[in-house]
Amino acid sequence: MAPASLAGLFGALGLTALASASVTKRGLDNSSKDHDILDFVDPLIGTSNGGHSFAGATLPFGMAKAVADTLGENQAGFAYDTQYVSGFSHMHDSGTGGSPSLGNFPLFVHPSCPSDDLDQCTWQQSARASAWSSPQARPGYFSISLANGVLAEMTVTNRSALYRFTFGNVTSEKLSPIVLVDLMDLPQSRTNGTASVDPSTGRLTGNGTFSPSFGIGTYDLHFCVDFRGAQVRDTGVWQNNRAGTNQTDLVLTYDGSNSASTLSGGTFTRFNAPTANDTLMARVGVSFISVNQACSNAENEQPEFDFPGTVQTAENAWRDKLSAISVDAEGTSDDLQKVFWSGIYRAMISPQDYTGENPLWQSDEPYYDSYYCIWDSYRGVHQLLTLADPLSESLMIRSLIDIYRHEGYLPDCRMSLCKGYTQGGSNADVLLAEALLKNVSDIDWATAYEAVVKDAEVEPSNWNVEGRGGLESWKTLNFIPTDDYDPYGVGLHTRSISRTVEYAYDDYCIAEMARILGHESDNEKYTQRAKNWQNMFRDDQQSTISGVDTGFTGFLQPRYPNGTWGYQDPIFCSPLLNFDSCYLNANGHETYEGSAWLYSFYVPQDMASLITRLGGRETFVSRLTYLHNSGLLYVGDEQAFLTVHQFHYAGRPGLSTKQAHAYIPSQFNTSVSGIPGNDDGGAMGAFAALSMMGLFPVHGQDVYLINPPFFKEVSILNKATGKTAIVRNTNFDPTYQSIYIQNATRDGHPWTKNWIGHDFFREGGVLELVLGPEESAWGAREEDVPPSMSG
Numbered sequence: 001m002a003p004a005s006l007a008g009l010f011g012a013l014g015l016t017a018l019a020s021a022s023v024t025k026r027g028l029d030n031s032s033k034d035h036d037i038l039d040f041v042d043p044l045i046g047t048s049n050g051g052h053s054f055a056g057a058t059l060p061f062g063m064a065k066a067v068a069d070t071l072g073e074n075q076a077g078f079a080y081d082t083q084y085v086s087g088f089s090h091m092h093d094s095g096t097g098g099s100p101s102l103g104n105f106p107l108f109v110h111p112s113c114p115s116d117d118l119d120q121c122t123w124q125q126s127a128r129a130s131a132w133s134s135p136q137a138r139p140g141y142f143s144i145s146l147a148n149g150v151l152a153e154m155t156v157t158n159r160s161a162l163y164r165f166t167f168g169n170v171t172s173e174k175l176s177p178i179v180l181v182d183l184m185d186l187p188q189s190r191t192n193g194t195a196s197v198d199p200s201t202g203r204l205t206g207n208g209t210f211s212p213s214f215g216i217g218t219y220d221l222h223f224c225v226d227f228r229g230a231q232v233r234d235t236g237v238w239q240n241n242r243a244g245t246n247q248t249d250l251v252l253t254y255d256g257s258n259s260a261s262t263l264s265g266g267t268f269t270r271f272n273a274p275t276a277n278d279t280l281m282a283r284v285g286v287s288f289i290s291v292n293q294a295c296s297n298a299e300n301e302q303p304e305f306d307f308p309g310t311v312q313t314a315e316n317a318w319r320d321k322l323s324a325i326s327v328d329a330e331g332t333s334d335d336l337q338k339v340f341w342s343g344i345y346r347a348m349i350s351p352q353d354y355t356g357e358n359p360l361w362q363s364d365e366p367y368y369d370s371y372y373c374i375w376d377s378y379r380g381v382h383q384l385l386t387l388a389d390p391l392s393e394s395l396m397i398r399s400l401i402d403i404y405r406h407e408g409y410l411p412d413c414r415m416s417l418c419k420g421y422t423q424g425g426s427n428a429d430v431l432l433a434e435a436l437l438k439n440v441s442d443i444d445w446a447t448a449y450e451a452v453v454k455d456a457e458v459e460p461s462n463w464n465v466e467g468r469g470g471l472e473s474w475k476t477l478n479f480i481p482t483d484d485y486d487p488y489g490v491g492l493h494t495r496s497i498s499r500t501v502e503y504a505y506d507d508y509c510i511a512e513m514a515r516i517l518g519h520e521s522d523n524e525k526y527t528q529r530a531k532n533w534q535n536m537f538r539d540d541q542q543s544t545i546s547g548v549d550t551g552f553t554g555f556l557q558p559r560y561p562n563g564t565w566g567y568q569d570p571i572f573c574s575p576l577l578n579f580d581s582c583y584l585n586a587n588g589h590e591t592y593e594g595s596a597w598l599y600s601f602y603v604p605q606d607m608a609s610l611i612t613r614l615g616g617r618e619t620f621v622s623r624l625t626y627l628h629n630s631g632l633l634y635v636g637d638e639q640a641f642l643t644v645h646q647f648h649y650a651g652r653p654g655l656s657t658k659q660a661h662a663y664i665p666s667q668f669n670t671s672v673s674g675i676p677g678n679d680d681g682g683a684m685g686a687f688a689a690l691s692m693m694g695l696f697p698v699h700g701q702d703v704y705l706i707n708p709p710f711f712k713e714v715s716i717l718n719k720a721t722g723k724t725a726i727v728r729n730t731n732f733d734p735t736y737q738s739i740y741i742q743n744a745t746r747d748g749h750p751w752t753k754n755w756i757g758h759d760f761f762r763e764g765g766v767l768e769l770v771l772g773p774e775e776s777a778w779g780a781r782e783e784d785v786p787p788s789m790s791g
């Protein structure tokens with residue numbers, strides 16, 4: 001995607017791109033001073049090769065997300081490595097790894113039916129699909145051309161989508177556009193559905209019952225489509241590949257067979273040739289509450305079908321969100337700037353604000369959805385939001401607590417008003433602790449604490465979707481055994497190693513909350529439980545690759561309830577051995593989406609004892625280097641993120657910086673396949689942006705690991721306190737040879753610790769880093785490394 005041609009396109013649309021020179025100071029490069037920050041956001045990054053990024057139009061955290069849906073691997077609707085568009089739908093998730101998500105009630109447009117005969121038009125999803133070309137994506141805007149002659153453009157408000165269909169190259173004598181709606185969703189999960197059409201106005205309404213893409217239960221969704229720009233010719237319903245004009249309603253009840261022929265069907269409106277500009281507009285309201293609310297959402301949010309105005313409002317919302325962060329981009333390549341801004345953008349697509357759209361309970365609290373999943377987002381997304389948008393982070397934390405109030409547990413994963421699958425620990429505990437440490441505002445901490453303690457103490461009947469499993473073993477054996485005996489709840493008895501290290505860290509975070517909130521005995525209890533990782537650490541375990549000893553000893557290993565060691569090859573579940581067999585499958589293994597090699601580093605609460613246990617700093621550094629260089633690590637899964645920066649704990653902050661540069665841009669770049677794994681609701685984007693920003697947050701702690709930004713300077717405005725924190729590189733080297741901190745000052749005073757607390761962002765200030773081409777002694781002393789619970 002070339003911003004230059006987009007600027008041309010937007011000019012032609014009559015949109016004014018707000019020049020925001022203040023957002024990106026470009027130093028001496030005054031030729032591009034007028035660049036709009038949105039020119040550095042490319043929503044097409046990560047839409048190919050399994051990235052599953054949402055490419056379409058959305059507001060920050062908006063419910064409506066409009067895009068063209070393609071046939072193929074279409075988790076987020078549009079994927080670049082596809083050929084055909086089967087519809088345009090209004091709700092999506094971004095970057096997710098389960099089944100395709102949402103994509104309900106797609107519209108499809110035919111410029112006309114062959115011989116003007118309804119029976120010769122195509123109706124069902126795969127029959128009607130048309131080859132696509134020239135997708136254009138920009139925050140708040142998406143367009144695509146179809147081989148059938150339709151140019152489809154789309155934009156959104158919070159709860160409605162606006163489509164502009166242009167038939168530029170279809171001769172107007174023949175033009176009699178048909179817009180059909182399909183009671184279908186992307187995963188083809190619909191059971192019951194109804195659709196109606198008003199023959200006088202052409203309004204299409206209806207609803208359906210659907211399944212979430214990575215969870216249990218069902219949800220109902222409603223829609224309401226209005227048109228402008230052409231006279232209604234006739235209306236009707238369709239099913240299979242037939243349509244007729246003498247019905248106004250279609251009721252589809254599920255017959256138990258999940259085939260397109262029983263699921264596909266809907267209504268349509270046919271128009272005379274558009275009255276102006278060969279353009280027909282469709283406005284689609286959506287609601288989880290009712291058809292009436294779907295219609296009123298659209299009517300209230302965009303009464304005028306004002307396409308350019310809606311795009312502009314969306315653009316301004318994005319500029320406003322991104323404005324908390326600014327960079328001095330002198331010397332930094334346009335591509336790296338795009339990696340940075342697009343990463344932040346993707347981290348602000350989800351969770352979605354469904355406040356007022358939750359039919360499950362009445363509450364004055366906000367309701368956000370698509371925490372999809374916290375297992376992914378607790379390692380970067382929420383840390384980035386705490387910096388760039390603390391007020392939204394507060395609403396999200398409040399929403400999590402309200403979910404606890406009404407569902408009985410905090411979610412680990414949640415989408416489409418349903419409970420999603422838990423992958424490891426109860427990691428919302430980490431988010432709540434971190435929010436307390438960082439003083440996120442307006443939180444009911446008493447209830448928050450009650451929620452995390454419930455995770456730690458009370459096993460739910462179905463721990464696949466909330467809480468933790470094996471709690472009795474956790475409390476009595478002090479680890480999660482393989483082949484556990486657990487009659488207290490139902491869940492997948494795999495991942496004993498990865499669950500143990502995550503539960504231990506969750507308990508550490510609860511201990512932090514207990515300390516701050518004054519629950520002294522709980523503090524002691526959970527601090528004790530935070531050591532449980534040690535009980536699965538087998539000191540004499542060795543590891544070989546293809547028969548050759550790696551030279552490292554001591555790895556996490558499974559244990560039976562009787563304490564006897566089991567065995568899982570430490571490289572198992574790494575890209576080197578059976579990587580694809582370690583998901584939430586019934587025959588899964590002892591580690592989740594990663595190896596014991598990887599999980600053996602997951603002791604963020606006590607890196608000091610881990611380093612000692614592994615044989616001291618030098619061994620630790622060579623082992624961590626080996627993890628990154630041996631092919632054992634896949635940086636496309638989120639557990640990899642912290643390992644990039646863990647060299648700090650051994651007093652070698654420069655190696656963290658070096659490792660971050662090794663992955664960015666080689667694994668995080670501007671191509672459509674420019675992220676290494678599923679974006680997972682912006683997790684990959686957040687990792688790239690935080691690494692480039694210089695201060696990498698340790699999730700669950702008041703700790704940011706200091707690295708030089710990839711920019712000459714980065715400023716972060718705290719919108720809660722109004723203070724600005726600036727990280728400035730002296731001797732900035734855009735070729736990234738001089739990336740090693742020689743010394744540092746904070747507000748003019750020497751800063752020797754290789755980490756800094758959130759007070760820097762709350763109170764503002766300047767952290768000045770002097771760079772050189774070689775590692776230095778800065779940040780290397782025992783007293784310079786980040787805190788560990790064992791001191």
Ligand SMILES: *[C@@H]1O[C@H](CO)[C@@H](O)[C@H](O)[C@H]1NC(C)=O
Pocket residue numbers: 030031
């Ligand atoms: C850029 O700025 C320099 C110094 O202020 C000035 O001499 C030059 O004419 C400017 N170039 C453009 C293209 O505006």
Ligand SMILES: *[C@@H]1O[C@H](CO)[C@@H](O)[C@H](O)[C@H]1NC(C)=O
Pocket residue numbers: 133145146147148149150169170
């Ligand atoms: C309209 O233009 C598109 C894109 O150039 C082309 O693929 C399509 O075949 C054209 N449609 C017609 C009906 O000529």
Ligand SMILES: *[C@@H]1O[C@H](CO)[C@@H](O)[C@H](O)[C@H]1NC(C)=O
Pocket residue numbers: 059061157158313317353
């Ligand atoms: C969208 O909703 C957010 C709250 O989630 C609100 O702050 C914002 O103003 C709304 N945007 C528009 C354009 O209505």
Ligand SMILES: *[C@@H]1O[C@H](CO)[C@@H](O)[C@H](O)[C@H]1NC(C)=O
Pocket residue numbers: 191192209253254
């Ligand atoms: C579908 O509708 C039928 C008949 O109205 C009803 O009995 C059934 O419970 C509905 N199924 C779902 C999944 O909503």
Ligand SMILES: *[C@@H]1O[C@H](CO)[C@@H](O)[C@H](O)[C@H]1NC(C)=O
Pocket residue numbers: 194206207208209220
């Ligand atoms: C869907 O709409 C029909 C017709 O208006 C209504 O009878 C039905 O209750 C609705 N279903 C749901 C799940 O809201």
Ligand SMILES: *[C@@H]1O[C@H](CO)[C@@H](O)[C@H](O)[C@H]1NC(C)=O
Pocket residue numbers: 244246
């Ligand atoms: C619908 O119209 C067709 C002809 O177009 C006619 O044969 C049929 O009887 C009509 N059905 C109803 C229910 O009116």
Ligand SMILES: *[C@@H]1O[C@H](CO)[C@@H](O)[C@H](O)[C@H]1NC(C)=O
Pocket residue numbers: 229276277279
């Ligand atoms: C047609 O295009 C012109 C010029 O772009 C614009 O002023 C006018 O509002 C458009 N008409 C409609 C009905 O969209």
Ligand SMILES: *[C@@H]1O[C@H](CO)[C@@H](O)[C@H](O)[C@H]1NC(C)=O
Pocket residue numbers: 439441442762
């Ligand atoms: C935390 O926030 C509260 C109110 O939002 C404020 O009174 C208090 O001073 C803050 N604490 C710190 C350490 O900033």
Ligand SMILES: *[C@@H]1O[C@H](CO)[C@@H](O)[C@H](O)[C@H]1NC(C)=O
Pocket residue numbers: 560561562563564
């Ligand atoms: C412990 O349990 C395992 C698995 O059930 C078994 O193979 C092993 O023999 C037991 N060890 C002892 C000492 O009983």
Ligand SMILES: *[C@@H]1O[C@H](CO)[C@@H](O)[C@H](O)[C@H]1NC(C)=O
Pocket residue numbers: 665666667668669670671673674675676677
């Ligand atoms: C961009 O990132 C992808 C995904 O990580 C990677 O496969 C590709 O090699 C990278 N491209 C470049 C040019 O570095």
Ligand SMILES: *[C@@H]1O[C@H](CO)[C@@H](O)[C@H](O)[C@H]1NC(C)=O
Pocket residue numbers: 742743770772
């Ligand atoms: C920081 O390090 C640089 C390079 O070693 C040196 O020139 C400078 O004097 C140092 N500044 C301070 C305050 O120590």
